[in-house]
Amino acid sequence: MSATMSGLPSIPVQVETPAGGGACHGNALAILHEVRHALERLISTGEATRIDLHALPFGAGDEAWLTALLGTGEVRATIEALGPTSVQETAIPGVWLVDYHNAEGQRLALHLEITCIPGILRTQCRELDTAVATLDTRLGAATPGGSRPLS
Amino acid sequence: MSDPMDFLLLTKGPLFNLAVTVFALGMAARILEILVNGRRPNYSEARGGQWLPGLRTVLTRSVADPGTFKRAPFNVVVGWLWHLGFIVTLLFFIPHIALIKSLLGLSWPGLPNPVVDLVTAVTLVALVATLVHRRTHRVKRRISTPEDYLVWTLVFLLVLSGYLAYNRIINPYPLALGLHILCAEVFLIVLPFTKLTHIFTVFIARWYNGASFGRRGVES
Amino acid sequence: MRVFEKNPLEKGLAERLREHGVSRRGFLKFCAATASMMALPPAMIPAIAAALERARRPSVIWLSFQECTGCTESLTRSHAPTVEDLILDLISLDYHHTLQAAAGEAAEAAREQAMRDNHGQYLLIVDGSLPGPDANPGYSTIAGVSNYSMLMEAVEGAAAVIAVGTCAAFGGLPAAAPNPTGAVSVMDLVKDKPVVNVSGCPPVPMVITGVLAHFLTFGRLPELDEYHRPLAFFGQSIHDRCYRRPFYDKGLFAETFDDAGARAGWCLYRLGCKGPSTYNACATMRWNAGTSWPIEAGHPCLGCAEPRFWDAGGFYVPLSVPTGPASDYLLAAGAVGAVAGAVVATKARGRAKEEAAVRQPVTVEELEQKL
Ligand code: SF4
Ligand code: SF4
Numbered sequence: 001m002s003a004t005m006s007g008l009p010s011i012p013v014q015v016e017t018p019a020g021g022g023a024c025h026g027n028a029l030a031i032l033h034e035v036r037h038a039l040e041r042l043i044s045t046g047e048a049t050r051i052d053l054h055a056l057p058f059g060a061g062d063e064a065w066l067t068a069l070l071g072t073g074e075v076r077a078t079i080e081a082l083g084p085t086s087v088q089e090t091a092i093p094g095v096w097l098v099d100y101h102n103a104e105g106q107r108l109a110l111h112l113e114i115t116c117i118p119g120i121l122r123t124q125c126r127e128l129d130t131a132v133a134t135l136d137t138r139l140g141a142a143t144p145g146g147s148r149p150l151s
Numbered sequence: 152m153s154d155p156m157d158f159l160l161l162t163k164g165p166l167f168n169l170a171v172t173v174f175a176l177g178m179a180a181r182i183l184e185i186l187v188n189g190r191r192p193n194y195s196e197a198r199g200g201q202w203l204p205g206l207r208t209v210l211t212r213s214v215a216d217p218g219t220f221k222r223a224p225f226n227v228v229v230g231w232l233w234h235l236g237f238i239v240t241l242l243f244f245i246p247h248i249a250l251i252k253s254l255l256g257l258s259w260p261g262l263p264n265p266v267v268d269l270v271t272a273v274t275l276v277a278l279v280a281t282l283v284h285r286r287t288h289r290v291k292r293r294i295s296t297p298e299d300y301l302v303w304t305l306v307f308l309l310v311l312s313g314y315l316a317y318n319r320i321i322n323p324y325p326l327a328l329g330l331h332i333l334c335a336e337v338f339l340i341v342l343p344f345t346k347l348t349h350i351f352t353v354f355i356a357r358w359y360n361g362a363s364f365g366r367r368g369v370e371s
Numbered sequence: 372m373r374v375f376e377k378n379p380l381e382k383g384l385a386e387r388l389r390e391h392g393v394s395r396r397g398f399l400k401f402c403a404a405t406a407s408m409m410a411l412p413p414a415m416i417p418a419i420a421a422a423l424e425r426a427r428r429p430s431v432i433w434l435s436f437q438e439c440t441g442c443t444e445s446l447t448r449s450h451a452p453t454v455e456d457l458i459l460d461l462i463s464l465d466y467h468h469t470l471q472a473a474a475g476e477a478a479e480a481a482r483e484q485a486m487r488d489n490h491g492q493y494l495l496i497v498d499g500s501l502p503g504p505d506a507n508p509g510y511s512t513i514a515g516v517s518n519y520s521m522l523m524e525a526v527e528g529a530a531a532v533i534a535v536g537t538c539a540a541f542g543g544l545p546a547a548a549p550n551p552t553g554a555v556s557v558m559d560l561v562k563d564k565p566v567v568n569v570s571g572c573p574p575v576p577m578v579i580t581g582v583l584a585h586f587l588t589f590g591r592l593p594e595l596d597e598y599h600r601p602l603a604f605f606g607q608s609i610h611d612r613c614y615r616r617p618f619y620d621k622g623l624f625a626e627t628f629d630d631a632g633a634r635a636g637w638c639l640y641r642l643g644c645k646g647p648s649t650y651n652a653c654a655t656m657r658w659n660a661g662t663s664w665p666i667e668a669g670h671p672c673l674g675c676a677e678p679r680f681w682d683a684g685g686f687y688v689p690l691s692v693p694t695g696p697a698s699d700y701l702l703a704a705g706a707v708g709a710v711a712g713a714v715v716a717t718k719a720r721g722r723a724k725e726e727a728a729v730r731q732p733v734t735v736e737e738l739e740q741k742l
Pocket of ligand 1 (some may be wrong): 583609610611614615616617639644645646666672691
C-alpha cells in the first residue's frame with residue numbers, strides 16, 4: 001500500500017520542539033533540592049550520595065533541562081569496561097554525572113554522584129594484586145635476557 | 152469480594168445500572184405525580200399572574216431574609232456552604248463531567264482539581280459542623296428523625312469517599328474508587344424515597360408557593 | 372529459600388566474570404545496572420556487589436502456554452544486562468521452547484533432565500494462561516501433554532514460580548469474557564509454592580529481568596503486593612509517577628488526540644487513561660531501552676498490568692465512566708417511571724373528580740339531625 005493510498009500525507013503532523021534546553025515538567029526541580037542536601041552532607045560529614053536518574057518520573061526534556069542547568073565542569077573521563085562509561089564533572093564542584101552504557105551503546109544507568117571523586121574512576125584496590133605481576137611480565141618482555149627485580 | 156478490581160468493575164457495571172434504574176424510575180414517578188396532580192383548583196378570582204411571582208419566589212426563598220439570618224446565622228451560612236460545595240464538586244470535577252457526558256451527552260468546562268479538592272475539604276468540615284449543631288441544639292435535636300441522620304450519613308460518606316479516593320489515601324486505588332462509586336449508588340437508590348428528593352423538588356415547591364402568592368396578589 | 376547451594380564448587384559470579392576478562396570496574400558497573408534494574412536505590416550497590424560475588428546460577432525452566440510470545444519478545448529486549456549475559460552468566464535457562472536451539476523430543480528431554488537434576492531448586496517461569504482442570508485440555512497442549520498437567524508436574528519440583536505477563540498472572544486475554552477456553556491464571560492453580568506475578572501485557576522487560584536478578588542476588592523472592600506482584604515495581608500507580616501529573620492537578624486535559632492540549636503534553640485522563648488505577652513501572656523504567664513509554668508517546672495507559680483489563684471498559688473511555696449501557700437504563704427507567712407516576716396521579720385526580728360529582732350539599736339542620 002502506498003503512502004498516498006493509506007492517506008498518510010493527509011494527516012497533519014506537527015512536531016513541537018521546545019526552545020533550548022528542553023521542557024521542564026517540574027520533576028527535575030525536586031532533584032536539585034536533593035542534590036543540595038547531598039552537597040551539605042558531603043561538606044559536613046564527607047558522606048557521598050548517588051541518585052539514580054532513571055528511577056525518576058521524568059518527562060521528555062526533563063533530563064536535558066537538568067543537565068543543562070548543572071552545566072559542564074573541568075573533568076571528563078571515559079572508562080572502557082563492559083562498554084563505555086562516561087564520567088563528567090558538572091559546573092558544580094562535587095556533582096558528577098556518571099553515564100553507563102553497554103557495548104551496544106544502550107544506556108544501562110544514569111547516576112548523579114555527589115562526591116569528591118566517583119568510585120569507578122579510582123584504581124580498584126582489589127586489582128592491585130595483579131599490578132606487580134603484570135608489570136613484571138611486561139618488563140620481562142621488554143628486557144632481552146629476562147628481568148631481574150629492581151633494587 | 153476480595154479482589155479490588157472485581158469490586159470496581161462490579162460497581163461500574165451491574166450495580167451502576169441498577170442504581171440508575173431505581174433512581175430514574177423513582178424520581179420520574181415522583182415528579183410526574185406532583186406535576187399531574189397539580190394543585191387544588193382555586194375558584195377565587197385571580198388578582199395577578201403566576202409565572203413571574205413563582206420564579207421570584209424561587210429566588211427569594213433561596214436567599215435568607217435578614218430576619219431568618221439573625222435568628223439562625225449558623226443554619227444559613229453553613230447550610231449554604233456545604234450545599235454549594237456539594238454542587239460544585241458534583242458538577243465541576245472533571246471525572247464527574249466525563250460521567251455525566253457519557254450518560255446525558257451534556258458537557259461543560261470543569262474546575263482545576265486542587266480547587267475541587269479544597270471545596271470538598273470545606274464541605275466535609277461544614278457537614279461535620281451541621282451534625283454537631285444538630286446534636287447540641289436543643290430544638291434541632293428534638294425534631295431530628297432517623298431519616299435525617301440516614302441522609303446526613305449518606306451525604307457525608309459520599310463526599311468523604313470521594314475525597315479519600317482523589318487524594319489516594321485508601322489503597323489500592325480500584326478499591327477507593329469502587330467504594331466512592333458504591334456510596335454514590337446507595338445515594339441514588341435512596342434519593343427518590345427520602346427527603347433527598349428535595350434536590351429535584353425544591354424549586355417546583357418554591358414556584359408553586361410563589362405562584363399562589365401571585366394569584367392572590369400577595370408579595371412573593 | 373536457598374536455591375544456590377546446588378553446587379558448592381561452582382564459582383561465584385564475580386570470579387566467573389573476572390575469568391572472562393571483566394574488570395572490577397566492569398563488575399561495579401554491572402552492579403549499578405542491576406540495582407537500577409531491581410528498582411533499588413544506588414545506596415544498595417555495595418550490598419548488591421557483595422551478594423553477586425557469591426551468587427550461583429539458578430536453573431530456570433520456562434513454560435509457555437496460551438500466550439502470544441509477546442512476553443518473550445519483551446524479555447529479549449531487556450537491555451541491562453543484555454539477554455545473552457543474562458542467559459549465559461546469571462541464570463541457566465534449561466528449557467524455553469521459543470529461545471532454545473533444541474526442538475521436539477530433545478527439548479522435552481532437556482526439560483525433564485533439568486527438572487530431575489535440580490529437583491526442589493529450579494525456578495519455574497510461566498507465560499500464558501492455561502485451560503483450567505475442568506476445561507477441555509485440548510485447547511492447548513505441548514508435545515501432546517495438556518498445559519495443566521505439564522504445569523502441575525513442573526511445579527512439583529520448583530522452588531518458586533514466576534508468572535510472567537498478565538495472562539499467566541491474571542488470565543489476561545484468553546480469560547476475557549466469555550473465556551471460551553476456560554482459561555485460568557497460574558496463581559489460581561498453584562497454592563503450595565511461592566508465586567510471583569510479573570504482570571503487564573507484556574511486562575516491562577527490565578521488570579522481568581529485575582525479578583530474576585533479585586532472586587539471583589539475594590537468594591529470595593522480592594516483597595510482594597496483594598496480587599503477588601513485586602512491590603519495587605508495582606508499589607506505585609502509573610498516575611503517581613506520571614510526569615503529566617502536574618497537568619492533571621492543574622486541570623489541563625487533552626480532549627482529542629490532536630488538539631492543542633495533546634500537543635502540549637497535557638494529561639490524558641479524558642482520553643481514557645487508566646493510569647490512576649494501574650500499578651506498573653512504566654513511568655520510571657520506560658520502554659525500548661529507556662527511550663520512552665506509552666504516556667510519553669501521547670497514548671493513555673490501557674491498564675494492562677491489572678486483572679481483567681480487557682473487560683474493564685473501553686480503552687478510550689474515561690475511568691469514571693460506567694462500563695455498561697447505563698444511559699439506556701436511565702432513559703428507559705425514566706420513561707417507565709414517568710408513565711407510572713402520571714397514571715397514578717391521573718387516577719387520583721379522577722377519583723377526586725368522581726367524588727366531587729356525587730357530592731351532596733348538606734345543610735346545618737341535616738347535620739344536627741344526624742348527630
Ligand atoms: S496521563 Fe494518565 S497517569 Fe498521567 S497524570 Fe494523566 S491520568 Fe494520570
Ligand atoms: S502505560 Fe499502562 S497499558 Fe501501557 S504498558 Fe504501562 S501499564 Fe501497560
